[in-house]
Amino acid sequence: MASIVHLAGRFFGSLRPGGPPRTEVDVVRTELGPAEFEIWSGMSGPDRRHSVGVAARVRGILGPDADRSVMAAALLHDSGKVDSGLRTPGRVVATVMAGLVKHDETTIRRWAVGGGYRRRIGLYLLHPERGAEHLESAGSDPLTVAWTLQHHLPRADCTLDQRLADALRVADND
Ligand SMILES: [Fe+2]
Ligand SMILES: [Fe+2]
Numbered sequence: 005m006a007s008i009v010h011l012a013g014r015f016f017g018s019l020r021p022g023g024p025p026r027t028e029v030d031v032v033r034t035e036l037g038p039a040e041f042e043i044w045s046g047m048s049g050p051d052r053r054h055s056v057g058v059a060a061r062v063r064g065i066l067g068p069d070a071d072r073s074v075m076a077a078a079l080l081h082d083s084g085k086v087d088s089g090l091r092t093p094g095r096v097v098a099t100v101m102a103g104l105v106k107h108d109e110t111t112i113r114r115w116a117v118g119g120g121y122r123r124r125i126g127l128y129l130l131h132p133e134r135g136a137e138h139l140e141s142a143g144s145d146p147l148t149v150a151w152t153l154q155h156h157l158p159r160a161d162c163t164l165d166q167r168l169a170d171a172l173r174v175a176d177n178d
Contacts, residue, residue, distance in 0.1 A: 018092045023052040032056060035075045039142035043083050048091065055079045061175035066168070073145035074168055078175060080148060081155045084135025088128035098125040132156055 023029065032055075033041055044052065059078040063070045070078075090098060102125070107115075115126030127134065136153035147164065151172055154162050162169045 015092065015096070018050040018054070021049050023049040024056045028056050032059075032079060035059070035072065036079060037076075037143065040076055040080060040139070040144055040148075043138055043142055044079055046086055047083055048086070050092065051082055051085060055082065058172075058175045062171050065171040065175060069168075070171075073147040074172070076144060076148040077151035077172060080135065080139060080144070081152045081172070081176065082131065082135065083138060083152070084131035084133065085128060087134045088124045088131065090124050090128050094124065095128060098128045101125060102129055 024032075032044060036044055044055065047055065055078065058081070059075055062074060062078045066074065085095075088094075088098070102112075112126050112129045115122040116130055117123070118126070132153050132155055136149050139149050139152055147168070150164055151169070154164065154169075155172070155176065159166075159169070159173070164172075
């Protein structure tokens with residue numbers, strides 16, 4: 005589990021606006037299809053910075069086995085967060101509230117179709133599913149869609165090749 009210092013560093017880092025440098029954006033453009041790049045471009049600056057970090061770590065772990073679909077999974081796994089409209093402080097509230105309020109999947113789905121702030125929290129908690137739906141519509145590779153859908157599931161519930169899934173998980177949790 006990440007240390008509190010590490011988590012605090014990530015929190016304060018995610019408060020800084022702005023995406024990755026132009027040179028990294030140009031690389032991302034070559035790694036994604038046009039529709040995927042449009043989805044990536046709609047992500048928040050901190051989420052885009054996070055995504056290029058995950059992609060770089062995955063490439064470092066897998067080397068040439070990090071094919072196009074794996075790189076797209078690294079870059080787009082959190083793309084569904086856009087739907088909630090929540091930025092870092094709101095996401096912290098959503099995460100804390102989800103921990104404090106007794107809820108199951110039915111509750112989250114009710115929040116997501118309701119109104120007000122609960123709707124945003126519900127959408128945030130459903131970001132794997134929302135992202136997977138958007139990527140499927142964009143014609144992404146099935147592996148990219150599957151990892152986006154499964155990236156918060158326990159290891160045992162993951163249907164991907166375990167070596168690829170482990171690399172993506174480690175890179176995301178760094
Ligand atoms: Fe996520
Ligand atoms: Fe992530």
